Amino acid sequence: MRPKFGSHQYCGRTCAEEAKRKAGSGGLLGSLASSLWSGGAGDDDGTGRSSSQYPGRSTGGTSYGAMPPAAGSGDNLCEHCHAKPKYSERDPRTGAVVIYPFCGRTCRNVNAQLNVQRCQLRDCGKPSQGPYCSDKHAKSLSMMANQRPLLVDRKAVQKGYAQACAYCKEYPANLPYEYCSKDCGMKDARERDRNASPLSLITPDKNNFSSITRRLHERWDDPILAPPEITAIFQISVSKKYENRFKEAVSAAERLGGSTTKSAFYGGQCICDLGVPQFGNDQLCSWGSCSICIVIRKCFDVLEFNLPHHTGDLGKGIYANLNPAKANRFTVRKSNHEIRAMILCSIIQVDDYVQGDKKKHSAFIDETGRVFCANKDVILPRQLILYKNPEPRAILQ
Numbered sequence: 001m002r003p004k005f006g007s008h009q010y011c012g013r014t015c016a017e018e019a020k021r022k023a024g025s026g027g028l029l030g031s032l033a034s035s036l037w038s039g040g041a042g043d044d045d046g047t048g049r050s051s052s053q054y055p056g057r058s059t060g061g062t063s064y065g066a067m068p069p070a071a072g073s074g075d076n077l078c079e080h081c082h083a084k085p086k087y088s089e090r091d092p093r094t095g096a097v098v099i100y101p102f103c104g105r106t107c108r109n110v111n112a113q114l115n116v117q118r119c120q121l122r123d124c125g126k127p128s129q130g131p132y133c134s135d136k137h138a139k140s141l142s143m144m145a146n147q148r149p150l151l152v153d154r155k156a157v158q159k160g161y162a163q164a165c166a167y168c169k170e171y172p173a174n175l176p177y178e179y180c181s182k183d184c185g186m187k188d189a190r191e192r193d194r195n196a197s198p199l200s201l202i203t204p205d206k207n208n209f210s211s212i213t214r215r216l217h218e219r220w221d222d223p224i225l226a227p228p229e230i231t232a233i234f235q236i237s238v239s240k241k242y243e244n245r246f247k248e249a250v251s252a253a254e255r256l257g258g259s260t261t262k263s264a265f266y267g268g269q270c271i272c273d274l275g276v277p278q279f280g281n282d283q284l285c286s287w288g289s290c291s292i293c294i295v296i297r298k299c300f301d302v303l304e305f306n307l308p309h310h311t312g313d314l315g316k317g318i319y320a321n322l323n324p325a326k327a328n329r330f331t332v333r334k335s336n337h338e339i340r341a342m343i344l345c346s347i348i349q350v351d352d353y354v355q356g357d358k359k360k361h362s363a364f365i366d367e368t369g370r371v372f373c374a375n376k377d378v379i380l381p382r383q384l385i386l387y388k389n390p391e392p393r394a395i396l397q
Contacts, residue, residue, distance in 0.1 A: 003085065078103035080111040118161045198296060199234040199282040199384060209233055212344060212383060215263065222325035225390035231339060232275065234282060234384040242299040242380060249348055249377040253361045257354035264320040264363075264371040266343040266381070268292050269304065269332035275339040275386035292341050296384065300376045314364065314372040318379055320345060322369035328390065338389050347371060348378040 002011035010016045076099075078084050084103035091098055102108040119126045119133035126133040156162040162172035165180035167188040172180060179185040202209045213230050220227040253259035268291030274284065284293040291304040300318050302308060309316045321327045324342065331340045350362035358364070363379060364372045373379045 078107050080107035118156070197282045197284060198237045199284070200237060201282070202233045202235055202383070208235075212385065215344075216265075216324050216385065216387075219265075219323055220325050221323050222328075222390075224392055225325060225328075226393045228328075228340075228387040228390040230385060230387045232386040234386075236296055236343075236381050236384055238299055238380065242301075245377050246346070246348075246380040249361065249375070253348050253350050253378075256350060256356045256361055258351040259354075259362065260349050260351065262322075262347050262349055262363075262365075263382070264322055264345050264347050264379075265324040265327035265385075266295065266318075266320040266345050267327035267330035268295065268343075269330075270341045271332070271334065273334075273337070275341055276337055292343065292384070295343060295381055299381060300373075300379060309376075312372070314366075314370075315374060317372055317374040318376060320347070320371040320373070320379070322365065322371060325390075326369070339386050340389060342385050342387075343381045344383040344385055346380045346382050347373065 005011050008016075010019065076085050078086055079101045081103065084107075086099050086101065087103055088097055088099040090096070100108075102111065117128055118124075119128045124133060128134075156172050157164045157170065163175065165171050165173050165184050166178040167184040168180060170180075171184075174180060177185070179188065202212075204210075212233055216230070217227040250259065250261065269289070270292040271290050272283075272285035272287060272293060274282075274290075274293060284296060287293070288306060289304050294302060294304055303310065310319050312319055327342050328340065331342055333340055347363040348361070349365060350356075350358050359374050361375070361378065364374075366372075371379075
């Protein structure tokens, strides 16, 4: 059993002739069968297609008419619409059945149009032998690089005529660039910078790792807890905004009469999984209560819970300590994490003999080593130190 061919009542001319013969050559059914297959017109097959356009088809009563392929097989369906069977006919000279790739002229022409290479310039889409249809369009690429594409360009991307922009995925890319415009390129760069981690690992074989470890152990002063084991140290890459702000504060202190840059330890709560290997050592969180991650991102512009400063007996500002053991008291982690985190910062201290507004241009250090910065410009985070929970010192018998 075969399906009907197109809009006809029979699968092919053979069955139409057979029906005509059974009903009688002069009968009404015979005439009806012949007209239903031929479409009632000489060279037209009832679908608007002339039989002379298909090799081997004839308007006569020959028995080698169209032989549609059997339905139900994916290999026998039109290669464009995948809905109708491929058109087939018998070669009058050899008698072999010829199967064409498409069901008819419409699908053949549409498929040819889709496979034509087209000009990549916005609003063009003309057939071309290369990326552009003319030298004029190729040269106009640089002039149009900063213009926003028009709405019509979306159709070229949707139909697969043009490569989509790497950022918006909506407009065609201005080849050889991967973006449709300078605006999309800048947005993509800003988004990558925003999502990139500002932390870079300092490996133990680096001199900086040894010097930071030695500084922490030498300054660790606690009668109960021993200096901890450091698991990792990360360099903090601060933005140019905060780096320039700190440099201007150093210059202002020098103009005042002289200053010294020192290091201090900042401890705060870290409620995320920063420093835990199975969750990613350098992955910062976006929680508003995680002090360590906020300080790394914002460089003390804001603190946890969006606080502008801490409040203590020395006033409103940023509190740190020269002694890492005292900074350790303010570190808070999840109960199931044995890794703690503190930040090694650079601070500016104006020389003692300098006269002027030291509160604005300098960090204050009391006799216990506590550091107080009333001005956020005089403190900058430099390294993130991850270490195990300090253990009690061995008690001598």
